[in-house]
Amino acid sequence: MDIKLDPSRDDLPLMANTSHILVKHYVLDLDVDFESQIIEGTIVLFFESGNRFEKQRGSTEETCRSESNEACRFRTPEPCHSPVTDTRTFSSKTGYNDFANCGRGEKDTSSKDGNHGNPEQASGISSAKYRCDTGSHGSEDFLLVLDCCDLSVLKVEEVDVAAVPGIEKFTRSPRLTVVSEELRNQIVHELVTLPAARWREQLDYYAGCSQAPGCGELLFDTDTWSLQIRKTGAQTATDFPHAIRIWYSTKPQGRSVTWTSDQSGRPCVYTMGSPINNRALFPCQEPPVAMSTWQATVRAAASFVVLMSGENSAKPTQLREGYASWHYYVTMPMPASTFTVAVGSWTEMKPETCLSEDLAAERSLSPSEADFRYVGICGHTEYPCRFQNPSATTQEIIPHRVFAPVCLRGACQETLLQLVPPCLSAAHSVLGTHPFSRLDILIVPANFPSLGMASPHIIFLSQSILTGANHLCGTRLCHEIAHAWFGLAIGARDWTEEWLSEGFATHLEDVFWAEAQQLAPHEAQERQELKACLRWCRLQDEVRNSPEEMQVLRPNKEKTGHVSDSGSSVIKHGLNPEKVFMQVHYLKGYFLLRFLAQRLGDDTYFAFLRKFVHTFHGQLILSQDFLQMLLENIPEEKRLELSVENIFRDWLESSGIPQPLQRERQAGAECGLARQVSVEVEKWIRVNRRPRKRKRREAEEVFEKLLPDQLVLLLEHLLEQKTLNPRTLQSLERTYHLPQQDAEVRHRWCELIVKHKYTKAYKDVERFLQEDQERSQRDSFSCIYAQPWWDQDRVDPGHQRKGNGLLKPSASGVHALVLLFLEAALAGAHGPLVPSSLALNLPPPETESAPALFLEDEW
Secondary structure, X not given: OOOOOOOOOOOEEEOOOXXXXXXXXXXXXXXXEOOOOEEEEEEEEEEEEOHHHOOOOOOOOOEOOOOOOXXXXXXXOOOOOOOOOOXXXXXXXXXXXXXXXXXXXXXXXXXXXXXXXXXXXXXXXXEEEEXXXXXXXXOOOOEEEEEOOOEEEEEEEEEOHHHOOOHHHHOOOOOOOOOXXXXXXXXXXXXXXXXXXXXXXXXXXXXXXXXXXXXXXXXXXXXXXXXXXXXXXXXXXXXXOOEEEEEEEEOOOOOOEEEEEOOOOOEEEEEOOOOOOOOOOOOEOOOOOOEEEEEEEEEEEOOOEEEEOOOOOOOXXXXXXXXXXXXXXXXXXXXXXXXXXXEEOOEEEOOOOOOHHHXXXXXXXXXXXXXXXXXXXXXXXXXXXXXXXXXXXXXXXXXXXXXXXXXXXXXXXXXXXXXXXXXHHHHHHHHOOOXXXXXXXXXXXXXXXXXXXXXXXXXXXXXXXXXXXXXXXXXXXXXXXXXXXXXXXXXXXXXXXXXXXXXXXXXXXXXXXXXXXXXXXXXXXXXXXXXXXXXXXHHHHHHHOOOHHHHOOOOOHHHOOOXXXXXXXXXXXXXXXXXXXXXXXXXHHHHHHHHHHHHHOHHHHHHXXXXXXXXXXXXXXXXXXHHHHHHHOOOHHHHOOOOHHHHHHHHHOOOOOOHHHHHHHHHOOOOHHHHHHHHHXXXXXXXXXXXXXXXXXXXXXXXXXXXXXXXXXXXXXXXXOOOOOHHHHHHHHHHHOHHHOOHHHHHHHHHXXXXXXXXXXXXXHHHHHHHOOOHHHHHHHHHHOOOOOOOHHHOOHHHHHHOOOOOXXXXXXXXXHHHHHHHHHOOOOOOOOOOHHHOOOOOOOOOOOOOOOOOOOEO
């Protein structure tokens, strides 16, 4: 391989050799076993080799990474016998039954990192050594490299696609008398290049091919980050089998999926947006350029509901007693990293009443109904595109379903359900055609590490958005809906340019939410200015408290989008644990787009954005694609000093606060809603300074009602105060009903509680950590503090004074967010991090605000 990994680095490797061969379609056939916490089955991959590698000795740059650099260990395949199969006797159960016989009950010989420690024992296949220094002789076999980790790979085989009934239509011969590798690859080529109008036929043949018998096992090996496959005698990507089947199982500790319990205590499993993406769920090509379609059949106990990235609203098919299967498919090519699945005892939440106009607006439009009177030429590869369907372009509200654990039914009915139609309609009014035909929304378990996550056709939302008023729920829903356009339909070609997804979603969430609430233009402007004020404070905190090299939005600079000759690359800082908590790509990206919108004017900017979406949907982009098209649409008089180079220099390739933003914030006046907060802050400072016994004639302060974002700003200002007495905190709590506010407000309230040792409200902090943080954080927290840490009567005074005995936490055993929370709230602590109720002699907090943890996605 042409990547030398340094174990001390925090970059994420993308190992797949996508420059040689690309996966065009995946067919997954999986069983979910909650008892063993394993997902097992098969995946069939359909390939297309690059034209520029035709007739070449394809893998001259590929070298196997073995300790000796002399040889690699591969599983020895059985001889490939290819008799012509009588398709009349073809059984659709062949693949699954074979796996049941050869894969189950065998000892898992994989090491903890996903490698097979003893190749001879893996699936009963013997091993042999094969030379793999392919750069020197030009006669070695082509090596397929897939991204893979935390998986037990049992067997890899070539699929005899020629055995599928009716497949001869994809060949030049009415009858298949002699089947060769070239013929099989020709069939796959014809299949993957079918016109978009034949998408249903294409899916049916993909399914048939995925169940066809194997025609010979392939050599394979695994290392920490990849699965490597070869076929003896196949010297180029063109010669390599274009349809292969992999038998594998996940591991309970695999980093792509999370096994847990939902809020009702029932088991569930879901993909949670891991930094390693989906390579621990199935072997795949992770680089974004490997855009593919997929279809998946998932079997589980009949009591479970399977949700997945899919265009169809799947219903269960009953199998043997107590089991059911679910089938989903996608016809729009997307990176494999966007695939999402969630299996649990979810309950569909339906509105109590449904307006007739909503039903009309939600009429499902499947690709089969597409009216392909093209409304414009698309730049993407061919697929059944909604932008080319006039009926879809006018659909304001796409069909949607909401799922959650049954215990959250009331909260969903009260908050979430009524917001989905106006938010979808608002997004359509701003950007136009919804890229996806339907949407599922799932309230995920309490251990979900962020407020939300968007994937094709499905959005995960945290339970924390359901508390308080609908403000947090609405803004988060709008943020994730925005990702349908920016992040999914239009993706970053280089994953280090996250701002192309998160910056756009952050900027658009304000616009969508104002439209959904039908705010007057001046009111929408005021609220967006208030949001900008809050985000400005957060960006300043981010810059002060993060490494400079991680504050750069385009860290690879002129090498952005570059890959090695094979197509492999690394994602800079992709595995850095600090990155989980960083918001720089949200905040700096948001301010850049806000700056550009102000320069053009909102009408001009959003008209351009709709044009940009229509031009680039279904494609991958780099920053310059957006900026160049934008500047081409700016009138000369508005350009001034704007250029791609200047924007790169000032916004994308430098750390710290961008200079144009610094100048704008220094020159700009405080918005009206922020000024109102400043007045209220002064009132609270006066209240805090009053003596316990006041003069009778002294007037009571009258406090104004504040919006949720104003409350956040108010509490952040009060966090800057050195001391607030218990009477002031109690009055704050009662005036704004703080324990009943949304999670953003309660987070700041908890910081005040801990900072000022307001013991009466310590239970609010416990509730916050239990209900609004990851369960893994809560578990770590409870391990450290074996008893409720607000209950001072149960704390031995000796342990109080020591503060570092039984209650001393280990940094390695505490989730980072709990540490950050306590460090922020107890700013200045240099000893063991323990609750303030243990009477530690901590230095007094400084007057500057502690870094906010409830930023946009990660808390």
